[in-house]
Amino acid sequence: MDLLSIALSIILDLLSAGFMLAGVGFVLAGTIGVMRLPDFYTRMHAAGVTDTLGAELIIIGLVIQAGFTLVAAKLLLLGFFLFLTSPTATHAVANAAYKAGLAPMLSRFKPPHPRDAGKGEG
Amino acid sequence: MIGYLDFVIALALAGAMAVMLTRLCLGPSLYDRILAVNSFGTKTVLFLSVFAIMVGRADGVDIALLYALINFIATIAILKFFRYRSLDVALSQMTKRIDQVEGGQ
Amino acid sequence: MRWNWVYGATLVVVLGVLWLVLSGFWYKPLLVGFGVLAVIIALVLTVRMGLLDDESAPFSQIISFARYWVWLGAEIVKANIYVVKVSLKPDLDIQPVLIRVPVTARSGLGRATFANSITLTPGTVTLAVEEDAFLVHSLTEELADPAAFADMGERVNIAAHESEKA
Incomplete structure (x- = not known):
């Protein structure tokens, strides 16, 4: 019986670790995207990656760690609020930028790779 | 053992927050900056929750919850201010004002 | 008109559960009393502003x-x-x-x-x-x-x- 509970706690730890590592991976990928992409509207998409999947996965991981407690309920509530407010905030920023006349870049964006640029010169 | 993982994840989130601050400083347009602030706030909320679970103090989650709501309201308030140059516009008159502004253009 | 009671009741239940989860005080009469007061004030304000409809209590779907x-x-x-x-x-x-x-x-x-x-x-x-x-x-x-x-x-x-x- 004791062995079973130890095994269960290890499984829960691994599950939580998996969720949180995946979540933090999405957060970092979104952050890199925000730095790399060329204009405001495209950066917005990268920021959305963080806001949706990254945040929810980290919160699920924390809920598994917290177990069946009040803290877990609060974390779920936090995830629910983020799920509702983040698209609204993104839409508000995008709509404000669009109404203010910030023109979206609509051409194909493909910067020359440093490797290709070197080749062209050589 | 899971405590170390929480530490690493909190560190990674802090790094992501630092990168967001660079975007906040670089961001060519106003909206890039607002987006960076909003994204920074989301990461702060996640950092606070991870930190609260890491040190075992449940109060941190309350603060994170509060921060999430204030972050959203602050974003909307900043956008409203930059759109109308005033916070003194009733929500029910917003659409009317938008129509007037767009009709005038 | 009859549906307003349903909307009000669901709103009260949801607000009450929210208050209990956020405060974590289930057994101290004074604090639970404050929670009840808060829910009642929220409900009265909602009714007074004319917001009590399917949109403010969207729990039917x-x-x-x-x-x-x-x-x-x-x-x-x-x-x-x-x-x-x-x-x-x-x-x-x-x-x-x-x-x-x-x-x-x-x-x-x-x-x-x-x-x-x-x-x-x-x-x-x-x-x-x-x-x-x-x-x-x-x-x-x-x-x-x-x-x-x-x-x-x-x-x-x-x-x-x-x-x-x-």
């Missing part, structure tokens, strides 16, 4: 929306992986497009859900809400697929009980 959210969750995961792949590719190659997505939903709830769903799936963001269409900015041409948007709109209509198929 919660089951169909739960089914919709499960589907939306899968879509969000797929779109996330796609956007991460695109934005982390060593040689960045994107083609942002603006498209107009026709909207058939008439109710505020259906329209808001559709617009929020489009924004929630990474790679597409609703820029402007118009009379019978949304202006959507998409990261690549691949994501701006009218058939996929039509499918999502149909599912929203089913969830918000606006479609014949429901």
Whole structure:
């Protein structure tokens, strides 16, 4: 019986670790995207990656760690609020930028790779 | 053992927050900056929750919850201010004002 | 008029549960009393502002929306992986497009859900809400697929009980 509970706690730890590592991976990928992409509207998409999947996965991981407690309920509530407010905030920023006349870049964006640029010169 | 993982994840989130601050400083347009602030706030909320679970103090989650709501309201308030140059516009008159502004253009 | 009681009752239950979860005081009479007072004040303010309707207590369609959210969750995961792949590719190659997505939903709830769903799936963001269409900015041409948007709109209509198929 004791062995079973130890095994269960290890499984829960691994599950939580998996969720949180995946979540933090999405957060970092979104952050890199925000730095790399060329204009405001495209950066917005990268920021959305963080806001949706990254945040929810980290919160699920924390809920598994917290177990069946009040803290877990609060974390779920936090995830629910983020799920509702983040698209609204993104839409508000995008709509404000669009109404203010910030023109979206609509051409194909493909910067020359440093490797290709070197080749062209050589 | 899971405590170390929480530490690493909190560190990674802090790094992501630092990168967001660079975007906040670089961001060519106003909206890039607002987006960076909003994204920074989301990461702060996640950092606070991870930190609260890491040190075992449940109060941190309350603060994170509060921060999430204030972050959203602050974003909307900043956008409203930059759109109308005033916070003194009733929500029910917003659409009317938008129509007037767009009709005038 | 009769439905107002249902809306009020659901609002009271939800606010009460919210208060109990957030405060964590289940047994101290004084603090629970404050919670009861807070819920009553919130309810009175809602009624006085004339906000007590299906929109402020949208719990009648919660089951169909739960089914919709499960589907939306899968879509969000797929779109996330796609956007991460695109934005982390060593040689960045994107083609942002603006498209107009026709909207058939008439109710505020259906329209808001559709617009929020489009924004929630990474790679597409609703820029402007118009009379019978949304202006959507998409990261690549691949994501701006009218058939996929039509499918999502149909599912929203089913969830918000606006479609014949429901």
